[in-house]
Amino acid sequence: MFSEQAAPTAQGLLAPPSAKAPTFPRVPVSGYLDCSQPFQLGERSFSWQYAHIYAVRLAGMRPGLERCARRRWGNDIALRKLSELQAGEKCCVVGTLFKAMQLQPSILQEISEEHNLVPQPPLPKYIQPSDKLILEDELQRIKLEGAIDVQRLVTGTILAVYGSEQDDGRFLVEDHCFADLPPPLPWNGPSSNRFVLLASGLGLGSVSGEALLSTQLLVDVVTGQLGAEGEQSCAAHITRVILAGNLLSQNTQSRDTINKAKYLTKKTQAASVEAVKMLDEILLQLCTSVPVDVMPGEFDPTNYTLPQQPLHRCMLPLASAYATLRLVTNPYQANLDGVRFLGTSGQNISDIFKYSSMDDYLEILEWTLLAGHISPTAPDTLGCYPFYKSDPFILTECPHVYFCGNAPHFQSKLLQGKEGQRVLLVTVPDFSATQTACLVNLHDLTCQPITFSGFGADSE
Amino acid sequence: VTYKWLSYTLGVHVNQAKQMLYDYVERKRKENSGAQLHVTYLVAGNLLQNGYVCHKVAVVREDKLEAMKSKLSTLASVHVYSIQKALLKDSSPLYNTDYDIVKSNLQHCSKFSAIHCAAAVLRTPPDAPRTPAPAPSTQRQRDPDAAGVVNGHGPPAAKPPPQQPRGIMGMFAAKAAAKSQDTPKETKAEAKEAPGMSAASSKAPTKNSIMNNFFGKAAMNKLKANSVPEQPKEEKEVVKPSVAVAEPESYPNTVAEKPGKKAESARIQQKDKKSKMKRADRSDDEEERDPENVKKKRKRIKQLQSDSSDEEDVPPSPTPEEERAPSPPPVPALKTELEPASTEGSSGERKRKRKRVLKSKMFIDEEEGCMGKTG
Numbered sequence: 001m002f003s004e005q006a007a008p009t010a011q012g013l014l015a016p017p018s019a020k021a022p023t024f025p026r027v028p029v030s031g032y033l034d035c036s037q038p039f040q041l042g043e044r045s046f047s048w049q050y051a052h053i054y055a056v057r058l059a060g061m062r063p064g065l066e067r068c069a070r071r072r073w074g075n076d077i078a079l080r081k082l083s084e085l086q087a088g089e090k091c092c093v094v095g096t097l098f099k100a101m102q103l104q105p106s107i108l109q110e111i112s113e114e115h116n117l118v119p120q121p122p123l124p125k126y127i128q129p130s131d132k133l134i135l136e137d138e139l140q141r142i143k144l145e146g147a148i149d150v151q152r153l154v155t156g157t158i159l160a161v162y163g164s165e166q167d168d169g170r171f172l173v174e175d176h177c178f179a180d181l182p183p184p185l186p187w188n189g190p191s192s193n194r195f196v197l198l199a200s201g202l203g204l205g206s207v208s209g210e211a212l213l214s215t216q217l218l219v220d221v222v223t224g225q226l227g228a229e230g231e232q233s234c235a236a237h238i239t240r241v242i243l244a245g246n247l248l249s250q251n252t253q254s255r256d257t258i259n260k261a262k263y264l265t266k267k268t269q270a271a272s273v274e275a276v277k278m279l280d281e282i283l284l285q286l287c288t289s290v291p292v293d294v295m296p297g298e299f300d301p302t303n304y305t306l307p308q309q310p311l312h313r314c315m316l317p318l319a320s321a322y323a324t325l326r327l328v329t330n331p332y333q334a335n336l337d338g339v340r341f342l343g344t345s346g347q348n349i350s351d352i353f354k355y356s357s358m359d360d361y362l363e364i365l366e367w368t369l370l371a372g373h374i375s376p377t378a379p380d381t382l383g384c385y386p387f388y389k390s391d392p393f394i395l396t397e398c399p400h401v402y403f404c405g406n407a408p409h410f411q412s413k414l415l416q417g418k419e420g421q422r423v424l425l426v427t428v429p430d431f432s433a434t435q436t437a438c439l440v441n442l443h444d445l446t447c448q449p450i451t452f453s454g455f456g457a458d459s460e
Numbered sequence: 461v462t463y464k465w466l467s468y469t470l471g472v473h474v475n476q477a478k479q480m481l482y483d484y485v486e487r488k489r490k491e492n493s494g495a496q497l498h499v500t501y502l503v504a505g506n507l508l509q510n511g512y513v514c515h516k517v518a519v520v521r522e523d524k525l526e527a528m529k530s531k532l533s534t535l536a537s538v539h540v541y542s543i544q545k546a547l548l549k550d551s552s553p554l555y556n557t558d559y560d561i562v563k564s565n566l567q568h569c570s571k572f573s574a575i576h577c578a579a580a581v582l583r584t585p586p587d588a589p590r591t592p593a594p595a596p597s598t599q600r601q602r603d604p605d606a607a608g609v610v611n612g613h614g615p616p617a618a619k620p621p622p623q624q625p626r627g628i629m630g631m632f633a634a635k636a637a638a639k640s641q642d643t644p645k646e647t648k649a650e651a652k653e654a655p656g657m658s659a660a661s662s663k664a665p666t667k668n669s670i671m672n673n674f675f676g677k678a679a680m681n682k683l684k685a686n687s688v689p690e691q692p693k694e695e696k697e698v699v700k701p702s703v704a705v706a707e708p709e710s711y712p713n714t715v716a717e718k719p720g721k722k723a724e725s726a727r728i729q730q731k732d733k734k735s736k737m738k739r740a741d742r743s744d745d746e747e748e749r750d751p752e753n754v755k756k757k758r759k760r761i762k763q764l765q766s767d768s769s770d771e772e773d774v775p776p777s778p779t780p781e782e783e784r785a786p787s788p789p790p791v792p793a794l795k796t797e798l799e800p801a802s803t804e805g806s807s808g809e810r811k812r813k814r815k816r817v818l819k820s821k822m823f824i825d826e827e828e829g830c831m832g833k834t835g
Contacts, residue, residue: 213519213551213552216555220464224474225464225467225474226517227536227537227539231536231537232475281562281563285562410514412512439515448512448513448514448515449509449512450515450516450517451515451518453519454518454551454554
């Protein structure tokens, strides 16, 4: 995208100084609407049991699932609750999935004294062939077997299964279906090329400094300092930058100071303090030139449970002086120039990765969209606020751009739905590892990765 | 010498800086002067990678330039990134140069850029109860009305930014005469700081001079209060680290400094546990000479002191958090006021005078070897 437009004047700056250098005005923000109110928690009360989330989730998704089931298996199928099942009758049941996994870390096992178990070290994947699937609804649960991929599914998914109950009390599944893509949103995209830069995993505060030059190059490209005139004019079309989480690196999370003696740690300060200062400076440079949305991630100083609340603005005193800085929640939903963005910092996808046989982040992203729920594994294996009135993670409208941050590498795909939905799925790679960010073109819903590199001692 | 450094130092558009570098290289090479120049270029273009057409932006050494250009399927831009005499092993010197120059120019880091964003304006403050009439303020000003906070009735402002008070002192020294309620001690301090600060101040002109003055004064007062009763050697040390800090890092008066500084002052007034903290701060400063950490240490120790018990395991985080929570409303808020600020400033200074007297007593006591809190 950039390159074709920029190519003609590529070598323009290899010349003696010209009289006046052009400056390009940034394309103005035409339509921005923050739609992430469901993810903003006001007063938080933790006195509710987590069972309520499942109840509201099921209640919220049941109508959609029943519609899908009817569409798929015919209008005349019998929709039954588990309590109404009769042996041998073919029917369809809607319920929550529960996967009983042997390797799933359980706090109860850890503290159990009889077993004398050492706490389980974190594994990349917790799946095992012996995992079992159980379907639950409001009152009962039943074991599932049959044409259903046990390894692939995760706890917390709401689905509809079609089959019959066996004599031994198990449900033999012949087919199953998910909620499918939510209804589409009208498309009001911009008429000319507008870009949004998605980056995640800046990883400031890490011990290694290789990514720092790349981060600086990223800032320079976006603020228009880098590149020849053609590239700078293209960069002026970047209307927004979204930083999807993990602005600080994992190294800032060290909690050694808690274990050390007080006199040793008196003069030290948390590594995150230094990192937040660096972040503030980088954000200041960006904010003077482009609107920025900052989403918190796994290692950022905000709450652990989903939905993560925005970073507090006092942590970024320099940058929050500018109106172009927006501190937003994770997950984040907004209308940018008529295009609906929805995305997370990647904790939901990586959690599903751990508990499912799906290996590809893009595949998991697509699956969550089809399952109609951003993060089905919350609250089972992913921390979540105990919602009891409604589950904000249910997808009610189909976004135009659906992204997740901190993926191992960049992937993108345009998904077409049956009802005319067009979704661009983007897995935003971790910048500190790959030095790659994504440029999404709002006009035609395409995405291009943009890589930065300096030269090291081992240049190729 | 990177293009960005040149652009900030000469005050030219970045594109012109790049062209200047190129011109220089060409001329020097034509002259065959013998001094070897090593040039790095920035190359950008499309590259096929992992099945995606990826836009690559890379800084390459001159010898790798052609190789990189051939790898790219379409070339988007190429220009000189930097020139240096020695061959660079890796790109960290480039990064460091850019980092330093940007850090010293943070307030107008997009001034020489090729893109101007109309939306990047400072936030307008919501109505502040303590400031009667809004005075005209320059666009870059932000929340100088945290002056009100200094009077002790406001909650302390946000977590102190990494600026050094000395940087502000530098600004203050430059604009010494402007502020009306200058007290003699301030001018004295100013004179002391002036030789060290002049270099710093010249580097960073600011628009919010008056607010800076007030702010600088507040900072000056605090530091002065410390330095005056101290022995001369300590004073010198105070000045020296400030000089050392201000010159490499001379921050212009970022507005964020002000609330941070005021937070400190406010906290000082509020907590009323001055000298021991100050003493500890001073010694910390002198020990560490680490500008970045001084503020943090000051804050931490302050919080440690604020607990009457001498427990050191009071984590700094709860206190700043609760302080932060009330502060964001006033902090990002307000526009400058000249008159109310000055009156508030003077009252603040009066308080600080009082504080200073106390401190001197405390210092004497401590110098006698008594570690207990007095006064």
